[in-house]
Amino acid sequence: MIQTTHAANQATILWSIAGSDNSAGAGIQADLKVIQSFSAPEQPLHLCTLVTAITAQHSSGVDACMAVSVDLLQQQAIALLKDAQPAVIKIGLLVNKAQVLWLTDFLQQLRQSLPDLLVIYDPVAISSSGSTMAEPELYQTVIQYLLPQLDLLTPNLPELQALTHSSDPEQAVQRLFTTGVRAVLVKGGHADTSACTDQLFISAKFRYRGYPAYTHQVSLRSPRQQHSFNHGTGCSFSSALAATLALGYALEDAFVVAKTYINQGLSLPVAVNPWSGTVGHCGFPTDPQYLPELLTDDLQPPDQAFAPLKAPLGLYVIVPSVTELKRALDAGVKTLQLRIKNIEQALLRQQIRQAVQLCQHPDIQLFINDHWQLALELGAYGVHLGQEDIDQADLAALRQAGIRLGVSNHGFYKLLRAQQLQPSYLAIGAVFTTQTKEMGGKLQGLQKLYRYPALFPKLPLVAIGGINATNAKAVLASGIKHLAVVQGFAQASDPKLWVQQMQQLIAEAQLEQKPCSVI
Template identity: 45%
Template sequence: MKTLTLANRDLFWPPADELIEVAERIRARLGDWPRARVDWRICLAAPDTARSGDIVVVIGAQADAGDARAWRTAGASLIVADIGGAALTTAGGERYALEGKLPEDWLAALAAFLDCGFEPPDALVLALAWRDGDETTGDDAWPVDLARFPLVAGLPAAPAQPFPLCAPRLGLYPVLPSAQWVERVLALGVATVQLRVKDAPPDRLRAEIGQAVAAGRRHGASVFINDYWREAAEAGAYGVHLGQEDLETADLAAIAQSGMRLGLSTHGYFEMLRALHFRPSYLAFGAVFPTGTKTLATAPQGLARLERYVRLLGEQVPLVAIGGIDLPRLPAVLATGVGSVAVVSAVTGAADPARAVADLQRVFDI
């Protein structure tokens, strides 16, 4: 395999030829990825002038608070690492702390994963999942052994009662804007749906959730409720779906005690590790493609990332792919091995929703 050239780029400061050589060997075994959107520079010593895209690395001790503030003001991020793991603080103040073994080549691996287009929190997860010499084991040395991945530090305890399991492959999973849509789609034979109601007053919200849950019972289907876990529990819903931001506010113990299933959204490796800590019933991964149904906090993930996500977690927890997936794209999505695909406009935006559902279901049955 041709070795990718990193040596002519300002990848490390000060320049570090040995690290560049190792980073090139690692990068050459990670596959073909689009270039990073940012020209990251890993600073092994304090830069004279920090800049946006710098990641200043401090080993074994906290950085001087004044220096750290100055670096962040200039747009740089900071990694503080020691024998027990590493913590990244971005220029915006977001902190991502990981516990795990630091391989000898972790800085070279970090550079390689950044070059693959991963944002620093996810590249740091992958760098800590790396093991020295992995680049010699084959053409694709991507970390896919969950036992080797770090843990997210500082999380609250997971609920004592695990969330109930759901089917390992949920199949077609329409996300629908109203109880009327839930009724309509369940009547077409779909087994799993999600009700995602936006900006409804409390009385209407409870009515919509109650109607959707009742429809699920009549059809013997699984109805998940997006966000509104209290109302979902009151109605006896099969499950609830939450975003990463909801993990800060939702009472996960109460959700577990209610018997509801829990689905969690993830957008990369760090969020995946954070979600796994709480032992959810399934993980949703996206957005796979660009989508107009909601504002994206991260760039579209693409099929290559989804395929590696499936290889890592396919036997651990059910996975749902979401984001910009329609009938033409569905075969390629399923080819990654993912067991469920959530769709929105592919059903609700179709001229003939019944035909759209039938066509989508047919791809799953092939």
């Protein structure tokens, strides 16, 4: 018997219920490659498979397809459940009505014991080459029985039209929502344009791991890759979504990561022969050139960037009053934020005016949280805003006045959105549980935190949320150079010593990171 010297990290289990592609470009074989790309020793993913069909295919088409019996599908499922239950199920090729009915019944039973199970369906019936792999009436059965069991549906444009008989994506998605499906990602790869635009529609019924439920739409666009080395793109996109969701990201963040992953894979494809091949599988994306463009109607990119910081943020202390601001200044803090909540307007104005006057020294950077009108009026150095606040603030006036802007973010989607404003810095959190704000499912943790610096190197990133002298070194090891703290400073018995220790940790981390610095 082989004995391990340490306990293995428990893997998050995913299932792929799909067809087998003997060319290893699409289907279950592609799913395996994607999940392996996202798996890491500290956060392992493990994909189990239920084969629905055996196909004879190559990178340019499908020559034959044979369905697996429902009895064998049931035996596969029972065997897998003897090991572990899935957190996420990704469904690909379903060949006939019997398979759809079996899967519908199976998911209904499985959800009784797994209320948090996430189910994604990529409605493959016709390959990209035009080869039919499923019964002609399959989608009628899917609409009637399977759709209510789904959390996320990921059709391309032809599949969307076949499911809904509508060529208008928004109208088609609304029809799908009436069937019970809770989110729809429309893949735009089949549109005849120079760019590929994918649209994610989320209904208020979509719930996952504590993230708040609300209806909204996200559109991402990237330049179209003009080549034929793209076998398995649709399967890989849906699997990248499944992997990222299994890692605990919000759906919008999973969308950004999956789109970036596909952009990377299409830019670094695998040539099977001189004229065709498959999308590449190159690990969790780390190159910002593959990030998509976020299309929003309510947030227009500015003509020019906000003023840059006059010095690195370093240790960034957030205080609730002018009294605490003085305490921080006396302790040697150079970067501060005045965050005042629930106070009468006249007193608020007085506090901000005093704070601005106290921080006139050229070495001091003071940011006013939320109250951008008073910050603008009273000549503050900087303003810090949440994502909801940037929609209401007069950003043009702040930019024209030379006021620095920091923006709060809770993941890839928010970072992508805020980055378009070209602010002075981006805050990311909460890293750990904090007493100052209820974050629900938005806690980052170290595993997520380590993913951000590589993809967002253009602006300073500051980590916030539950950071103290004990965990600061681990946070700095992510490559983020700046730390925002609230309770850590407020509870310090010797503020000056505490500040010196934190500043020393930051200085040491910056020296270690200097050869490979990206900020």
